Amino acid sequence: MTRVSEHLNRALHDLMEADPRVHLLGEDISDPYGGAFKVTKGLSTRFGRRVRSTPLSEGAIAGIGAGLALAGDRAIVEIMFADFAALAFDQLVNFAAKSTAMYGRKVPVPLVVRCPSGGNRGYGPTHSQSPQKHFIGVPGLSLFEMTPFHDAGELFALMFALEQPCLFFEDKVLYTRRRYEDGVVDDLFRYELTDGVARVFVDGVTEPDCTLIVHGGMTHRALDAMRALLMEEDVACELLVPARLYPLPTLPGLDRARHVCVVEDGSEGGTWGAEVARVLHPRLWSTLRRPISLISAADSVIPAAPHLEREILVQSGRIRHAVAEVLS
Amino acid sequence: MVVTAPIPPCLRQPPSPPPREDLELLLLIRHFELTLLRLFEAGELSGTTHTCLGQEYIPVALSPLLHDDDFVLSNHRGHGHFLARYTEPHGLLAEIMGREGALCAGVGGSQHVYHRRFLSTGVQGESLPVAVGVALKLTETGALTCAYVGDGTWGEGAVYEALNMARLWKVPLLVVVENNGIAQSTPTSAQMAGSIAARAAAFDIPHHRVTSTEVGEIRAELAPLLGVVRGESRPLVVEFVTHRIGPHSKGDDTRTPEEIALAAAHDWYARYARDFPEHFAALDLAARERVERIAAEVAARPPSVWERP
Structure with a gap:
């Protein structure tokens, strides 16, 4: 069994071993600490000056990563908590993303900004957010998120191949979960990867009642809801988990979807789900039976106390009830 | 901190005109900028522009001190920086005018x-x-990165994050500060507490203040300092005390006539015109006519074409 954080760590080791152009910058990422979530453990020991623990300067390290990329190298920047990506907004939006196009020709900026995101760990309002929505729709900026299905090494390769800055969200609870392998989720569910999108399904069910679309960090809550819906309400769901969140890739299997529901941890309003619905509504207009449902966290700060936090963020029970209600 | 007193006037060389190629470059930049303001007034340019009138000598002085493999980063007031780095006025004007060859x-x-x-x-x-x-x-290639900033730039937090890491990690970074005493419309005294020298000192980064406007003097002062940036791979802040004799962008100068006259009193253009009239007049006319020809040629080109990536 491999935990997602261990898998990411191994992918970073492999990447830096294979490509001497890759630099890694971030706060407290060096050994023996190895990063707040231990994802960078062993890298500074092995790769020396290519791995730099930095001062608390999210904006500047994003800019330094862009500078290294402009100069012909490749950079991975770790923002300790995704919330702090706000401090790097100018560098990412006004420089790194724009530089790929504003000089009149394609300028490669191979830069990956890793952002540990999400709540359900009691870290409170400024260390628990899923701020993906704030970076959607920026020309030249792509958003990815780690999932329990995808190979992190392949995702790093894909992001660098785009030659444009990418934000890579990594859900903090997902770090602790195991990766799925060989097409098997558990006794009920199977999965396959199609064009970079994980599709999770019940063996033998070809026409699910509902298709859930989630980002990587929501996977387990969605699976819990799907299990309950199947066992207790006789509702069969399929789950789509794209690693690329923006621009949204083509999602498989939706032509036969009876209902589509997008679930996310971002707060309500101006959401990733709204972007997914924007892309899907014209495509599915003739086959959808009802509007796409959007489930997101409440329009609220994220409290620290676990009983309060649980109410604000999306839990499996809420997904289950929302799906059951709309289909009833 | 490096403390270098300006050369006392009694020790200065008797006035002599700057080398021909320096004066030609200074005049090219001057007439390029004046032409932009003229084109704006004639409604032939869109958007906005920020001219470096009065500050042209800074990039011209630095030009031979920079090597081919150095990297130059510039800002909103960057036409002079560009022309002193790569003397390609057609391409720059085409970029500003949105014409073919931009x-x-x-x-x-x-x-x-x-x-x-x-x-x-x-x-x-x-x-x-x-x-x-x-x-x-x-780092350790012998090349350096030169970044031009203004005095107003020091209000931004990014400056300090960057200086901190530049010093911690010993990178060959030359920060050129064009301190013209005014940030858009705000006098430096109203927007900066303390000084640039003290801020550099806080990061243990050497700071050198240049008050001369003579390119030869400036080069002599800076050449050994840039050698240290390259050879020892370490950052340096060079602060030019300079004067912007034109508006921030176009027609937006809120300074008093006295303040503008004070800035103009430092202008190399008027000084050379006065001190070396014959030598100057011929080159000045040639530069003026050259930029006029460039402007006419570029203006006649078809619009630029952008193939979106």
């Missing part, structure tokens, strides 16, 4: 030019972290 297809315009090893961008302070990244790559 350096960046007319997408970047006046403030966003990336050509060979020159890159400008329009957000204050944004370039310094990028400069540290480029300089990291150049």
